[in-house]
Amino acid sequence: MSPGARDRADLIVALARLAGGLRDAGVRVALGDELDAAAALVRIDLADPDEVRRALRCTLRIRAADVAAFERVFARTWLGAASTTARPPPARALSRPAAAGGLALLRGALATDDDRGDDAPDGGEPGATAQALYRKKPFDRCDDRDVAVVERLLDQLARRLATRRSRRWIPVHGRGRTDLRRSLRRAVVTGGELIALAHRARPIETARIVLLCDTSGSMEAHTRFLLAFARALRRVADRTEVFAFNTELVRITAWMRLSRLDVLQAKLREAVPDWSGGTRIGECLAAFASRHLRELVDSRTVVVIVSDGLDRGDPAVLADAVRRIRARARRVLWLNPLAGDPRYQPTAAGMAAAAPHLDLLAPAHDVASLERLLPYLRGCGAAPIRSLMETGRASPPGRSIDKRGSALPDPRQT
Amino acid sequence: MRPEIRQLIDAMVGHGYVADESIATAVFLARELGRPLLVEGDAGVGKTEIGKVWARIAGAELIRLQCYEGLDVSTALYEWNYPRQLLHVRMAEAAGQSTEAMEGTVFSRAYLLERPLLRALTRAEGPALLLIDEIDRADEAFEAFLLEVLSDFQVTIPELGTIRAVHVPHVVITSNATREIGDALRRRCLYLYVDHPDLDKEVAILRSRVPGASEALAVEIARFVGALRGRDLVRTPGVAETLDWARALCRLHSDHLDLETVEATLGCVIKDQHDRRSLGANELAGMVGAARAGGAR
Numbered sequence: 211m212s213p214g215a216r217d218r219a220d221l222i223v224a225l226a227r228l229a230g231g232l233r234d235a236g237v238r239v240a241l242g243d244e245l246d247a248a249a250a251l252v253r254i255d256l257a258d259p260d261e262v263r264r265a266l267r268c269t270l271r272i273r274a275a276d277v278a279a280f281e282r283v284f285a286r287t288w289l290g291a292a293s294t295t296a297r298p299p300p301a302r303a304l305s306r307p308a309a310a311g312g313l314a315l316l317r318g319a320l321a322t323d324d325d326r327g328d329d330a331p332d333g334g335e336p337g338a339t340a341q342a343l344y345r346k347k348p349f350d351r352c353d354d355r356d357v358a359v360v361e362r363l364l365d366q367l368a369r370r371l372a373t374r375r376s377r378r379w380i381p382v383h384g385r386g387r388t389d390l391r392r393s394l395r396r397a398v399v400t401g402g403e404l405i406a407l408a409h410r411a412r413p414i415e416t417a418r419i420v421l422l423c424d425t426s427g428s429m430e431a432h433t434r435f436l437l438a439f440a441r442a443l444r445r446v447a448d449r450t451e452v453f454a455f456n457t458e459l460v461r462i463t464a465w466m467r468l469s470r471l472d473v474l475q476a477k478l479r480e481a482v483p484d485w486s487g488g489t490r491i492g493e494c495l496a497a498f499a500s501r502h503l504r505e506l507v508d509s510r511t512v513v514v515i516v517s518d519g520l521d522r523g524d525p526a527v528l529a530d531a532v533r534r535i536r537a538r539a540r541r542v543l544w545l546n547p548l549a550g551d552p553r554y555q556p557t558a559a560g561m562a563a564a565a566p567h568l569d570l571l572a573p574a575h576d577v578a579s580l581e582r583l584l585p586y587l588r589g590c591g592a593a594p595i596r597s598l599m600e601t602g603r604a605s606p607p608g609r610s611i612d613k614r615g616s617a618l619p620d621p622r623q624t
Numbered sequence: 625m626r627p628e629i630r631q632l633i634d635a636m637v638g639h640g641y642v643a644d645e646s647i648a649t650a651v652f653l654a655r656e657l658g659r660p661l662l663v664e665g666d667a668g669v670g671k672t673e674i675g676k677v678w679a680r681i682a683g684a685e686l687i688r689l690q691c692y693e694g695l696d697v698s699t700a701l702y703e704w705n706y707p708r709q710l711l712h713v714r715m716a717e718a719a720g721q722s723t724e725a726m727e728g729t730v731f732s733r734a735y736l737l738e739r740p741l742l743r744a745l746t747r748a749e750g751p752a753l754l755l756i757d758e759i760d761r762a763d764e765a766f767e768a769f770l771l772e773v774l775s776d777f778q779v780t781i782p783e784l785g786t787i788r789a790v791h792v793p794h795v796v797i798t799s800n801a802t803r804e805i806g807d808a809l810r811r812r813c814l815y816l817y818v819d820h821p822d823l824d825k826e827v828a829i830l831r832s833r834v835p836g837a838s839e840a841l842a843v844e845i846a847r848f849v850g851a852l853r854g855r856d857l858v859r860t861p862g863v864a865e866t867l868d869w870a871r872a873l874c875r876l877h878s879d880h881l882d883l884e885t886v887e888a889t890l891g892c893v894i895k896d897q898h899d900r901r902s903l904g905a906n907e908l909a910g911m912v913g914a915a916r917a918g919g920a921r
Contacts, residue, residue, distance in 0.1 A: 242811055250653045255626045264649040269657075271815035274664070378694040391698075394706040398730070401717060402710045508764060509804065538804050 221251060224288060229270070231283035237276045243269060259289060345577040348550065350431035361438045361471065363577045367584070368442035379410040386411025417587050418510050419443055419450045420539075422498060424517030425482060426456040426489040432547045432574070434475055436516050439580055441466050441474070443587075451506050455494035457484045461502075491521040491560055492528035499534040512587050513539045516574060518548050521560030529563035541569045543586055550575030628652060632681070641670070641677040642821075642829045650816040651678055660774055660795035662759075662810060665818035667800055668862015674818075675755035675796035684753040684794060689740040691762035697769065701779060703737045731783040741773055744793040751791040760799045764806060771809050820853055821863060833867050836874040844881045845870050848915040849893060857902075861893040868892045881912050 225247055229239045246269040254265050263284060266272075272280045344359050352360060381392060392408035421440050425433050444450040444466045454462045460482045468474040479485045495515070507513060513535050521528055536542045544564065548554050550573040556565050565571060570586055573579045629648050636643040636651075643651075651674065654661035663671045679686035689700060709730045716726045729735075738746060744754040759767065773779060777789035797813060799805055821829060823846050830842040837845070849866045869892035878885050886908060894900050903911075 238807075240811055246657060246659070246814065249657055253626075253653065253656050254629070254649070258625050260645065261625050261629070261649060264646045265653060267646070268650040268653055268814050268816055271662075271810055271813075272817075273815070274817040274819070277817075378696075391703075391706060394710065395704065398706065398709055398713065402714050 218252075221256075222248060225251070228266070228283060228287045231287045232270070232276075232280065235279040235283055237272065237279050237283075239270055243271055246270075262288070345581070347577075348575045349435040349547070350575070352435070357434070357438075357471065360435060360577060361442075364435070364439050364442045364580070365445070367577065367581055368439070368446045378412065380413055382409050382411045385409060417447045417450075417512060418508070419447055419587055420502075420506055420511055420513045421450065421452045422495065422513070422515045422517075423452065423454050424456065424489060424491065424515075425454045425478070425485055426487060428489070428518050428520055429516075429547065432516075434471060436545075436574065437474060437478075438471055441471075451502075453498060453502075454478060454482050454485075455489075455491070455498075456482070456487050457490050457494075458482075459494040459497045459501075489517070489521060490523050491517055491519070492523040492525070492531060495531035495535065496527055499531045503535060503538055507535065507538045509538070509540055511539050512541045512543065514543045514545060514587070516545045516547075519544070519546055519556070519558050519561030519564070521558070523560070525559040525563035528560045529567065532564045532567040536567045536569075541586060542567065543570045543572060543583065544568050545572055545574035545580075545583070547573065547575045549573035550579060626652070635681045636677050637832070639677050639680045640832055641673055642825055642832055643674075643677075644821075644825060647674060647816065647818065650814060654796075654814050655682075655794065657814065658792055660797055660813040661816060662797045662799065662805065662813035663816045663818060664799045664801050664805075666820065666860060666862060668860075668864045669818045669820055670863050671798040671818055672755065672757055674816075675753060675757075675798070678794060678796065679753035679755075682751070682753060682794065684751055685747060685749075686755060687740050687744045687747075687752050687793075688755045688757060690757045691759050691766070693761055693763060695762045695766050699739055700741050700766070700769075701739050701773070702742045702781060703739065704731075704783075705735045705737050709735050733784070736781070736784070741770075742779060742787070744795075745773075745777060745779060745787060745789040747793070748790050752793045754793045754795045756795065756797045758800060759797050759805060759809075760801065767806050767809050771806075771812060774809075774812055820860070823847065823850055826850070826863070826866060829863060830866065830870050834870040834874060837870050838879055841873065841879055841881070842870065843918070844915045845873070847918065848881060848886075848911060851911050851914065852893065855902075857894075857899045858896045859894075859899060861895075865893045865895070881915055883909050883912050886912055 225244055229244050229247075232239045247266055250265045250269045251262070255261050263281075266284065267277070267280060270280075344356065344363060347356065347360075349360075379389075381389065386409040389408040389410040392410070393404055393406075396406055396408055397404045421443065423429075423433070423436055423440065429436075440450070440452045444452070444463075450463075450466075451461070452463050452466055454460050462478060462482070465474055465477055465481070468477065515532075532542060544561075546554075546556075546561070549556075549571065554573075556562055556571060561571075572583060572586075574583075625645070629645070629652050632648045632652055633643050633645070636648065650661055650663075653659075661674075663674055665671055675688075676686060678684075712730055712735070713726060716729070736742075740754070744752045756770070759770075762770075774795060777792050778786055780786045795813075797809075823843075826846040826849065827839075827842045830837055830845060831839065834842075845866060849861055849869075853860050869889060872889045872892050873881075873885065876885060876889070883905075887905075890900065890903075890908075894903070
């Protein structure tokens with residue numbers, strides 16, 4: 211039966227079947243879209259399959275990334291298997307210049323920065339030499355006595371996040387600059403006399419951060435410090451959300467209020483199934499993407515994944531999850547404690563699959579490495595991603611590590 | 625194909641915009657269904673141009689709202705003309721007018737500064753074409769507010785009451801997809817993704833917009849730029865860049881691409897130093913050769 215011969219009732223059935231097929235294929239189609247599609251179909255030439263396809267793509271809001279799936283479902287459900295009129299155009303995935311090849315290696319790019327940073331007089335910088343030593347002490351070599359110092363350092367670090375002013379002006383009371391327009395408007399009430407001046411100021415911007423921490427066995431040495439970092443972040447940015455994952459994803463934001471780190475860790479060990487067990491990074495990130503992405507992540511949110519990337523699952527699942535998160539977030543950073551090793555290369559299957567979708571892959575093995583992250587954690591404004599990307603592109607990741615590795619202490623030798 | 629869609633393609637071509645069937649179908653449906661059209665695509669594929677050419681075809685006034693971070697209601701929708709209100713109050717006082725009378729006058733349409741969104745609703749002569757450019761640059765709060773205006777085509781001003789659209793405007797919203805547009809707004813609009821043009825379309829665009837370029841030159845330029853787009857560049861050249869380059873080459877009286885001229889004028893299409901460095905002389909020569917020989921990619 212040719213589509214042109216369908217009467218209206220058949221059309222609705224065919225449309226519903228198409229929409230169902232699209233949903234099964236993972237393409238979001240709302241009822242309103244179907245109604246629009248139906249309204250469009252009565253206005254076009256139904257005998258022309260190309261025109262039908264174009265109209266459906268327009269009204270069902272098929273994004274570039276979903277075109278391939280749409281063409282498959284359209285050919286199957288609408289044109290029928292026997293039809294030869296289906297000429298699906300070559301599918302082209304929507305390329306995101308910012309994310310494609312967006313693998314940047316923080317350590318390499320900022321190595322020189324760091325050398326300068328040690329003696330730079332900065333208010334937030336720890337002054338005591340003992341503290342300065344701790345900044346470079348790898349987490350997996352810290353013992354119980356070191357924890358308190360490192361924790362304090364992390365607190366100082368996080369506080370520096372909350373110092374950036376927004377670009378927007380908002381009305382405020384009594385401080386900031388005079389807002390002439392609003393002052394005049396107020397003066398209308400008093401017959402044109404300027405009595406009460408209105409003010410405006412640029413508010414301090416708090417970052418929105420979602421932290422996804424791998425707490426599996428291979429990460430054990432780092433977990434407590436990353437938790438300390440997460441808690442410190444939460445103190446300055448109260449919208450910080452924290453998740454732990456190993457084989458399952460657990461939202462642990464509520465636990466972050468606990469003041470003692472050892473108590474926190476003990477509680478989490480009870481609450482999180484399979485703590486320090488194996489890892490299923492891909493599944494856990496996919497679970498985050500489908501359950502929490504819409505509510506917690508928006509275009510100002512920086513998503514930070516902390517994991518060694520040693521995944522036993524399917525790399526494609528991991529890559530797809532990271533891609534979905536990247537599509538919504540301001541930025542996706544991956545902190546990998548292993549990347550502190552100069553010989554490290556992101557070759558593990560999971561890491562390699564996720565890398566093209568990341569804005570930044572950075573080490574997280576000591577306080578100094580976390581410190582260099584600060585510009586990237588700010589929700590707004592441009593952190594120097596571009597320059598980092600160029601560095602990442604100009605020299606392949608592996609080489610840049612080897613070349614600059616000597617500038618950084620090798621955690622296994624110190 | 626519906627004759628109306630064919631006519632629309634012809635009309636767009638007549639106004640200097642080479643439209644393919646998907647663009648024409650999307651514009652046709654947006655017009656028929658009275659829905660805003662959300663156009664997404666890389667920079668330089670001609671998204672804004674769709675709005676402009678639609679306005680010319682419909683004979684509608686083009687009202688453009690350029691979005692940016694921090695765009696707020698007083699720049700997008702309306703603002704009271706405070707200085708004028710004050711002057712009026714002063715004069716009315718001098719004339720001994722009552723407060724009620726004064727209020728009635730001061731908060732009237734005459735003292736309202738119409739910003740683009742409100743102007744698009746109140747235009748009396750006929751529907752306007754409202755072009756909301758680069759919505760992805762505005763913040764989500766603005767997106768939510770826009771949704772309100774676009775779903776009912778009405779605006780409530782506290783001092784004045786609700787203003788309904790005299791004629792529902794045609795709306796084109798463009799986005800470079802630098803961030804995901806909210807689902808709610810996406811659902812309000814019909815959707816069109818514009819890709820970089822294929823060879824034939826690009827040649828047609830060049831021929832229509834740069835009449836000085838010979839057919840052979842246009843084909844070579846399109847092939848060369850097509851090959852560039854196939855590479856992994858930081859900034860992929862769009863149609864605007866191609867046109868600039870074609871004009872530059874015409875000015876230099878080139879009939880064909882040759883390595884020397886291409887090297888001298890490449891800044892028209894490659895606007896990133898990293899991209900420029902990634903193209904060695906040998907590679908460039910190869911691409912020029914391929915563009916001249918044709919077929920080979």
